[in-house]
Amino acid sequence: MRRFVVGTMIAVANHVAIARAGDEAPSLDPGRAIYQQYCASCHGADAQGASHWQERDEHGELPAPPHDAEGHTWRHSDADLYQMVNKGWRDPFNKTKRLTMPAFGDVLSPEQIRAVITYLKTLWTPEQRQFQLEESQGHPFPSEAP
Amino acid sequence: MRRHIGFARGLGAAAFSAVLLLVLGAGAIRTAGANQQDDRIVALAYDPGTDTLLKAQTRALFRSSDRGRSWQAIAIPSLKNGRIASIATSPTGKGVTYVVGTGLGVLQTEDGGKSWVERNEGLPGHDVIAVAAHATQPETVYVVVPDHGVYRSQDAGKSWRLMDRGSRSGIKQLIHSDMAGSMQTGWLFAATSKGIRRSMDCFCLWQDAGKLENEAYSVTYDPGQPEQIYAAAEKGLFRSTDGGENWVQMTSPGSKVVALAFARAGALYAVDDEGILFRSQDQGGTWNQVNA
Numbered sequence: 404m405r406r407f408v409v410g411t412m413i414a415v416a417n418h419v420a421i422a423r424a425g426d427e428a429p430s431l432d433p434g435r436a437i438y439q440q441y442c443a444s445c446h447g448a449d450a451q452g453a454s455h456w457q458e459r460d461e462h463g464e465l466p467a468p469p470h471d472a473e474g475h476t477w478r479h480s481d482a483d484l485y486q487m488v489n490k491g492w493r494d495p496f497n498k499t500k501r502l503t504m505p506a507f508g509d510v511l512s513p514e515q516i517r518a519v520i521t522y523l524k525t526l527w528t529p530e531q532r533q534f535q536l537e538e539s540q541g542h543p544f545p546s547e548a549p
Numbered sequence: 550m551r552r553h554i555g556f557a558r559g560l561g562a563a564a565f566s567a568v569l570l571l572v573l574g575a576g577a578i579r580t581a582g583a584n585q586q587d588d589r590i591v592a593l594a595y596d597p598g599t600d601t602l603l604k605a606q607t608r609a610l611f612r613s614s615d616r617g618r619s620w621q622a623i624a625i626p627s628l629k630n631g632r633i634a635s636i637a638t639s640p641t642g643k644g645v646t647y648v649v650g651t652g653l654g655v656l657q658t659e660d661g662g663k664s665w666v667e668r669n670e671g672l673p674g675h676d677v678i679a680v681a682a683h684a685t686q687p688e689t690v691y692v693v694v695p696d697h698g699v700y701r702s703q704d705a706g707k708s709w710r711l712m713d714r715g716s717r718s719g720i721k722q723l724i725h726s727d728m729a730g731s732m733q734t735g736w737l738f739a740a741t742s743k744g745i746r747r748s749m750d751c752f753c754l755w756q757d758a759g760k761l762e763n764e765a766y767s768v769t770y771d772p773g774q775p776e777q778i779y780a781a782a783e784k785g786l787f788r789s790t791d792g793g794e795n796w797v798q799m800t801s802p803g804s805k806v807v808a809l810a811f812a813r814a815g816a817l818y819a820v821d822d823e824g825i826l827f828r829s830q831d832q833g834g835t836w837n838q839v840n841a
Binding site for chain 1: 751753756
């Protein structure tokens with residue numbers, strides 16, 4: 404029994420250590436699960452984006468872009484990505500009153516927002532990850548999402 | 550027989566003279582053509598830090614401190630090997646100007662043209678066709694290298710990073726604007742062979758800005774109202790009040806406006822293909838010729 408408890412404690416400690424290692428060795432499951440629950444309906448189960456995402460629809464709205472290597476998510480810093488998920492974003496040429504990207508700040512915690520962005524990073528090429536890492540220097544996740 | 554020889558000699562001399570004239574004439578025409586090319590205005594720019602207007606020909610740069618009435622030449626090194634394609638002033642600097650061109654690369658001055666520094670470290674070559682200074686970040690500048698794409702520097706040209714891979718050879722002019730609504734820090738507008746194109750400065754997506762659908766030569770905007778954009782195109786002069794979504798044709802001061810610049814206190818400058826400069830104080834409603 405004692406061996407089981409110690410083993411469990413070590414496993415938990417390891418999990419916490421991995422989770423706290425941040426972007427270097429993140430636990431992707433929470434981010435992936437959040438993505439599938441809140442993002443996949445628009446951005447696609449495989450983050451492939453909506454079809455014709457580069458063309459405005461009849462309302463002037465841009466369909467949801469891919470989050471994989473074919474999209475442009477990797478071009479944004481951690482700070483910008485966090486802001487877009489938290490507050491949403493409205494394309495100024497959108498003819499509707501709707502946000503182009505809905506705000507999830509009332510639905511997801513800061514940690515969950517960071518987790519889902521961390522998951523998205525696994526969908527990019529090494530070059531894109533490096534680019535995004537450099538873009539994030541000076542523009543990191545906010546302190547509310549440690 | 551002697552007369553025939555003399556006649557033949559005379560004929561030969563005449564033919565030689567005719568050929569010589571043709572060769573020299575063709576050379577003169579070529580030189581005149583080259584000079585006309587060199588005299589062509591390729592860009593206008595306004596430096597708000599010094600309240601100075603700049604105009605560039607393919608092989609010369611000029612400055613005016615009296616709203617275009619008189620011009621002083623600014624000496625630029627390396628012009629023997631290249632041709633100026635575009636110029637940009639820093640909206641947040643004072644006397645900071647970038648000059649780019651084919652065979653020229655990127656040249657920068659920080660003292661109004663007294664001294665110049667080459668800023669090509671990290672670029673794939675010396676053929677650069679357009680330059681834009683960031684509207685609010687003094688150290689950020691963009692250049693277009695044909696067949697490679699758009700590069701960005703965040704240290705005033707000391708180093709460059711490829712931001713937007715692609716040919717981009719159809720870009721005639723590039724400007725940066727702090728118009729609201731960008732996912733990042735602003736917008737880029739490009740005058741291209743197919744009209745005006747627009748992208749947020751994350752280079753997420755280039756799109757046609759409205760349906761101008763004819764070759765654009767120049768684009769500028771009102772820094773006080775960034776959604777007000779002006780375009781000089783093959784079919785005339787156009788104005789948009791909604792960030793380039795819709796365009797209205799304006800009165801054009803010349804037969805073919807090739808360059809535009811927006812200056813302090815709402816002055817819009819336009820120069821036509823004959824090098825004549827015009828000025829408007831009412832967003833292009835009426836024009837006055839500044840110089841001949």
